[in-house]
Amino acid sequence: MEFLVAGVLFVLGAILGSFINVLISRSVEGxxxxxxxxxxxxxxxxxxxxxxxxxxxxxxxGGKCRSCQGKIAIQHPIIELLTGLMLVWWYAIGFTFFRLxxxxxxxxxxxxxxxxxxxxxIIFVTDWLYQIIxxxxxxTLGVLAVVYRLYLSLSxxxxxxxxxxxxxxxxxxxxxxxxxxxxxRGRGMGLGDVKFALVMGVLLGWPRAAIALFLAFLLGAVVGxxxxxxxxxxxxxxxxxxxxxxxxxxxxLVWGFEMWSWYWGWLG
Ligand SMILES: [Zn+2]
Numbered sequence: 001m002e003f004l005v006a007g008v009l010f011v012l013g014a015i016l017g018s019f020i021n022v023l024i025s026r027s028v029e030g031x032x033x034x035x036x037x038x039x040x041x042x043x044x045x046x047x048x049x050x051x052x053x054x055x056x057x058x059x060x061x062g063g064k065c066r067s068c069q070g071k072i073a074i075q076h077p078i079i080e081l082l083t084g085l086m087l088v089w090w091y092a093i094g095f096t097f098f099r100l101x102x103x104x105x106x107x108x109x110x111x112x113x114x115x116x117x118x119x120x121x122i123i124f125v126t127d128w129l130y131q132i133i134x135x136x137x138x139x140t141l142g143v144l145a146v147v148y149r150l151y152l153s154l155s156x157x158x159x160x161x162x163x164x165x166x167x168x169x170x171x172x173x174x175x176x177x178x179x180x181x182x183x184x185r186g187r188g189m190g191l192g193d194v195k196f197a198l199v200m201g202v203l204l205g206w207p208r209a210a211i212a213l214f215l216a217f218l219l220g221a222v223v224g225x226x227x228x229x230x231x232x233x234x235x236x237x238x239x240x241x242x243x244x245x246x247x248x249x250x251x252x253l254v255w256g257f258e259m260w261s262w263y264w265g266w267l268g
Contacts, residue, residue, distance in 0.1 A: 009091050010084040014054035017083030020118070021076050024126050027134045042070030054080040075129055082121055090114050105157065112148050116141065116203065120246050123196065127242030133192030138199055145203040166205035173209050174198030189241040196242060200249055208256035216241070216248035 022038060038047045045067045051057050058077040065072060090110070119141045127133050149166055152158035177197040180188055201209040220241055227233040252259070 006088045006091060009087040011054075013084035013087035014080040016087075016118070017080035018052070018054040018076070020083060020122055021079050023136075024075065024079070024122060024134070025073075027136060028126065028130050028132060040065045040068060040070060041073065043068035055084075073129075075125060079121070079125055082125075083118065086117050086121065087114075090117065105155070108148075108151070112144065115144055119144075120249065124243050124246040127192065127240045131190065131238065131240050133190070133196050133242050135192075135195070138192070138195045142199040142202060145199060149202070149205075162205060166202050169204070169206045169209045170198045170201030173201035173213060176213075187238075193241045193245060196245055200245060204249060204252055204256065207260045208252040211256050211259050212245070212248035212252035214248070215251050216244040219247055220244040 038052055039045060040047060042065060045065070048066075051061060051066055055077055058072060058080075061072070063072050063074075063077075064070065090113070119137050122137045123133050123141075126137070146167075149158065149163050153160050153163040174194055174197045177189065177194045181191065181194050197213070200212060203209075204212055220239070223244070224233075224239055227239065233239060
């Protein structure tokens with residue numbers, strides 16, 4: 001039974017992923033999200049529904065457009081696969097992690113974190129492939145984080161001082177990255193990263209946001225050096241910073257408090 005549910009969730013996730021692909025493509029190209037059918041990037045031919053099935057069509061077509069044989073962007077199957085896996089993972093941890101709280105948080109908490117996961121995935125892939133962090137993703141994530149924390153404070157699950165501390169953390173994180181953006185004249189990162197850091201601060205709060213930022217710089221430096229050594233990137237070539245911010249955020253979400261106490265325990 002549980003495998004059946006996991007299978008259905010994977011398919012639903014892949015379908016959701018193909019909708020996310022449309023969102024990403026159209027926000028990158030500045031087109032209308034809702035209107036118009038999907039078209040091939042190369043020949044602008046409308047894609048038939050049976051060539052637009054998540055994951056399956058990519059495999060059947062061998063990653064090429066049926067009419068012009070142009071390559072279908074790898075973004076499509078990657079996002080569909082990742083959203084599918086994310087829903088399965090979310091279901092699997094739901095049994096141990098989310099069941100600990102009482103109603104109505106029992107329902108609100110898992111839905112909130114699923115939405116956060118999907119938005120983080122969108123930002124990760126868009127910044128990695130197009131070096132853009134879509135404003136719609138940043139704004140939605142920011143509003144969700146504030147509303148969720150507000151709800152936790154109003155219902156007494158979280159202290160009000162933690163709510164204000166989270167907002168302050170966002171301002172400090174955003175301010176810090178803005179400062180770096182100004183000092184490096186935008187070579188180190190984009191304004192999208194600055195806006196995301198603000199949202200990340202509110203989402204994670206203190207001290208997890210600080211850990212996420214530290215991990216992002218550390219991972220970015222390590223991966224940057226590896227890419228240079230392997231000659232996959234030239235010294236002046238820009239590497240998107242957003243994906244590292246997301247990786248730091250994910251790691252800090254899961255292990256943030258452990259890392260924080262380990263760090264201070266190690267110092268003292
Ligand atoms: Zn085509």
